[in-house]
Amino acid sequence: MRIVSASVDGFRNLKTASFTFSPRVNLVLGRNGEGKTNLLEALNYFALGRSHRGAKSDELIHFDQSHLHVGLDIEEESGATLACEYGLGRDGGRRLRVDGEALRRRADLVGRLATVFFNPDSIRLVRGGPDGRRQFVDQGMAEIDPVFLTHLTAFQRALKQKNGLLRDLKKGLTDLSTTRRELAAWNRELAGHAAAVCLGRWQYASFLTPFSNESHKSLTDNDLQLDFSYAPRLESVSKAISEAAENPISKDDLEREILAELDYIMDSEIRRGRPLIGPQLDDFKVVLEGVDLRVYGSQGETRTAAIAMILARSDVLFQKRQIRPVLFFDDIFSELDRERTRRLQEMASHLHQVFIATARRDDIADWQPEHMKTWQVNDGEFSEI
Ligand SMILES: Nc1ncnc2c1ncn2[C@@H]1O[C@H](COP(=O)(O)OP(=O)(O)OP(=O)(O)O)[C@@H](O)[C@H]1O
């Protein structure tokens, strides 16, 4: 998959412009604060239906304008092209279209533009809290299985209701017997979706591990084993997974076990006024030769493992859906040694369209891939060089 061209109007500090990209390597050079990340963010917005920096719509619109519009021509693996566009207004308006047709739900976006984004924050995937790892896995699994996304969304909605109910009870806004009945109903709803979410996360971790291990070996040129594994919070799920080799998991059985676990803890949840267990607390382990990198990894080890995992996500997407995502590298090479940088550049650009933003020309010194296009950005204005 690749972005053939783009037009940008009113996006942060970017001047109105059109771009025709290289199918291989696109390099954006510029000093700090000139607009490199802004361009990548504008391109990547369509993949997620939101800013990868977590910015609100209002922040994405140029200070002096009331709305923004971005159009992207995307070529799919089959050679088919899609005209994607989005517009955001200060009045809160948001339109996303593919070939002129409006998209209504976030789920309609999944897989239209597949991207993988690397920036210095990517290290948080290993070092940071479990929420980053859950989000990484959930997004990866949603890309290859839309049914997973349906369960995840329904699970999150039901959890919010249960949360509200427990809070109201704690504040004395509802009575105990009604709440108990309602909690039991929400637990039944949650158990079904939780079983699907947990199984999906477990599967995704098993898809990812061989690829991340392979990428890690290629990046480092050593033979250390990198394992990414699911660490579920629900005991019923841990147990089912640990016995899966002899006793294949049945989703219905797992759902029943999860429900029993949720019901068992109901009294404690009522006392504490919040849900205490469930996949919303799941984590994943990142282990290099038996050492848990979440806790013990060095800067470089952690960074390399995170990159290997993110690259592996692209391999899984290709294995399951024959899609090669577009890769974005925002200011990432300055933190790797030269050898790893060069290996990563070669590995990434071999099979993907890549966008590289950097303030340091040195990062790509004497790397001359075929079909490279280079832009220099000054104060939001891009010139091809
Ligand atoms: N809504 C907006 N309207 C106008 N300008 C904005 C808006 N949002 C951000 N900017 C400006 O965009 C610039 C930042 O651009 P960007 O983050 O793309 O920089 P960069 O080239 O990636 O820099 P660095 O090398 O430091 O990462 C800042 O000067 C900021 O003030």
Ligand SMILES: [Mg+2]
């Ligand atoms: Mg930047």
